Amino acid sequence: MHSSKRVLFLDLVLSLFRLNGLLIAEGDAMTEQLGLTSARWKVIGAIALSTAGLTVPGIARVLGQSRQAVQRITDAMVQDGVLAYMPNPKHKRSVLVTLTDEGMRIYNILREVQDPWAIENTEDIPSEELETTLRLVHRLIKKFDK
Amino acid sequence: MHSSKRVLFLDLVLSLFRLNGLLIAEGDAMTEQLGLTSARWKVIGAIALSTAGLTVPGIARVLGQSRQAVQRITDAMVQDGVLAYMPNPKHKRSVLVTLTDEGMRIYNILREVQDPWAIENTEDIPSEELETTLRLVHRLIKKFDK
């Protein structure tokens, strides 16, 4: 029945708006002691997970955000000594964003908070449900990201 | 295995951030011709769904946002003639927010865009997956909302 899926979907969309706000609050609380915010948490995570090195527009593509928004965050984090801009052998103007020693230290501490948080919040959730949800979310992302 | 659920969950969280941005963009595109934005879409939806009438803090509680953020939106929408503040018999200062005739007209047109959008985007998704996802999202909301 279309109508019931329609209602389910609209409920899901509103719930996702709500959950997004709560997750940002969680991220802010978790990273507060480290001098981070949820926005910087996302950026530092993207850089830490990249193997080859990322430029500012590259981070923006990974996070699905505008390059201008990411640029503002990275500029602030470079100012704070967490990130550094390194010459990019492949591009004269578009520098690579890297973690400083301080940035790596923070990322390591971050994981000590983040990992238990992730484990704790999935204790009572079966893997199959997580997988179904993740698959559906990825499908929706692919659908809307054109 | 904890570790695999941990990774699934962190992947899910990042994906939800991404999807949230895409959904806001969808909402903006869908409501653009109506002179709305995704933020106003949420507010008008909350009011339209309420039977008893809502105050500004009441809308904020429904949406899980700060009352100040909602107040700014409703003030602008009253300015635009979409919403109106009505006396609240139960409270001298906290007025009720209602749809004007123009607001109801817009909400009806909105549904003509929103419903096909919801149906179209769930065509290839089984109901069971939608239900599983919605249930999981609600569980996470309950977990984080204290």
Added chain:
DNA sequence: GAGGCAATGACAGCATGCTGACATTAGCCA
């Protein structure tokens, strides 16, 4: 009825997203 605590309105400041615009550089194709 009086007092105290919670809820609300109002204003301010800030963080984080977005878009637009413009100059410069890279990269590709004729």
Added chain:
DNA sequence: TGGCTAATGTCAGCATGCTGTCATTGCCTC
């Protein structure tokens, strides 16, 4: 090689979240 188009840096403006603060009103309890 020359030139066109896309990608990038940069600055600006704006929308939408948040928090903090303070005065006022509601409500509950004593």
